Amino acid sequence: MASITSFEDLEIWKLARELCHKVRLLSRKEQFSRDFRFCGQINSAAGSVMDNIAEGFERDGNKEFINFLYIAKGSNGEVRSQSFRALDANFISDVEQKEILGLTETLKFKIQGLIQTLKNSGGKGYK
Numbered sequence: 249m250a251s252i253t254s255f256e257d258l259e260i261w262k263l264a265r266e267l268c269h270k271v272r273l274l275s276r277k278e279q280f281s282r283d284f285r286f287c288g289q290i291n292s293a294a295g296s297v298m299d300n301i302a303e304g305f306e307r308d309g310n311k312e313f314i315n316f317l318y319i320a321k322g323s324n325g326e327v328r329s330q331s332f333r334a335l336d337a338n339f340i341s342d343v344e345q346k347e348i349l350g351l352t353e354t355l356k357f358k359i360q361g362l363i364q365t366l367k368n369s370g371g372k373g374y375k
């Protein structure tokens with residue numbers, strides 16, 4: 249098994265980056281992009297998923313990493329919920345929403361899996 253030496257090596261960070269990219273592309277659609285507040289909110293939530301994974305990885309121990317993973321998981325849920333708002337406002341299609349829902353569902357389970365792995369691995373670091 250390969251050693252993880254940076255957050256860029258984490259599969260969940262790569263998936264979160266993909267989610268962030270897809271949300272960014274969708275939010276650039278003409279009608280969607282006109283709702284500045286909502287557009288900013290969904291992009292911020294998607295960015296928060298990948299950024300909290302990265303920040304937690306760079307912290308000083310499993311407890312802090314786990315805390316940031318929970319924040320990332322919450323932001324992932326926020327994107328999932330906001331995808332329904334975007335669908336209801338006709339900003340995205342059913343197919344586009346299914347893509348977002350698929351990514352957020354995968355991320356939810358993978359983030360939870362890493363949390364469990366870290367909890368079971370014993371305390372590492374100071375915090």
